[in-house]
Amino acid sequence: MKTLEIRTAQNVAIEYQLADVRDRALALLVDLISMSIIGLLLLFIYGAVMPPSTMDYINYLTFLPVIVLYTLVSEIVTNGHSIGKKLLGIKVVKVNGTEARLSDYVIRWVFRLIDIYFSLGVVGTVMVNSTTRGQRIGDILANTTVIRLKPQNRQLGLKMIERMRTSSEHTPQYREVLQMTEQEMLLIKSTIDQFGKYPNASHKEAINEMAEILRHRLRITSKEKNDLAFLQALLNDYIILTR
Numbered sequence: 292m293k294t295l296e297i298r299t300a301q302n303v304a305i306e307y308q309l310a311d312v313r314d315r316a317l318a319l320l321v322d323l324i325s326m327s328i329i330g331l332l333l334l335f336i337y338g339a340v341m342p343p344s345t346m347d348y349i350n351y352l353t354f355l356p357v358i359v360l361y362t363l364v365s366e367i368v369t370n371g372h373s374i375g376k377k378l379l380g381i382k383v384v385k386v387n388g389t390e391a392r393l394s395d396y397v398i399r400w401v402f403r404l405i406d407i408y409f410s411l412g413v414v415g416t417v418m419v420n421s422t423t424r425g426q427r428i429g430d431i432l433a434n435t436t437v438i439r440l441k442p443q444n445r446q447l448g449l450k451m452i453e454r455m456r457t458s459s460e461h462t463p464q465y466r467e468v469l470q471m472t473e474q475e476m477l478l479i480k481s482t483i484d485q486f487g488k489y490p491n492a493s494h495k496e497a498i499n500e501m502a503e504i505l506r507h508r509l510r511i512t513s514k515e516k517n518d519l520a521f522l523q524a525l526l527n528d529y530i531i532l533t534r
Contacts, residue, residue: 293425297388309425310381310437318375325374326361330354363400380440395433402429463528467509476529
């Protein structure tokens with residue numbers, strides 16, 4: 292599965308999963324259904340107040356703007372989402388992790404004609420599958436990509452946590468960890484992994500800050516020799532307590 296690693300101003304690496312062709316195709320399908328519903332609703336409203344002789348013009352004035360402008364307007368208004376993207380849990384972002392700008396959305400929108408409509412999706416599919424950042428032509432020119440806001444599969448997320456060695460005889464020390472969600476535990480695991488890959492001062496600081504926040508949030512005093520061991524103990528306890 293393709294991922295995008297983004298480094299913050301503090302040189303901390305955050306890894307996101309990239310949306311694949313299936314995610315984007317399903318989002319497009321939902322958006323097409325949404326466009327049809329919006330167009331029919333507008334047609335019903337206009338038809339109720341306009342004379343029958345103008346219905347041909349109303350059809351053009353209703354469906355054409357919706358079809359042409361839906362994606363552009365929805366992504367601008369919702370900062371990288373559309374109805375389909377929102378339901379699929381994916382979002383348009385710059386490859387450096389920042390929010391896309393108006394000009395970026397316009398570029399992506401213009402090149403939908405080539406990537407999706409004129410080529411029936413063939414160009415977009417080939418580009419997303421073949422580029423390291425999962426980008427179609429519009430994304431490459433706008434320097435954007437589409438990321439998943441959550442891991443693709445929650446069971447895979449649990450398996451990732453469970454790769455850590457835990458003994459069946461392990462006795463949990465921090466039952467307060469049950470206040471946390473699986474996604475939060477995955478974030479802890481990711482932070483520990485990043486520190487393991489890049490044991491620099493910035494990632495060490497991220498470990499220390501996360502440990503301090505969790506001690507305050509859970510209202511506990513850690514019994515481990517350092518913050519890294521404390522976070523690992525929380526993960527172990529979570530695995531045991533949620534089996």
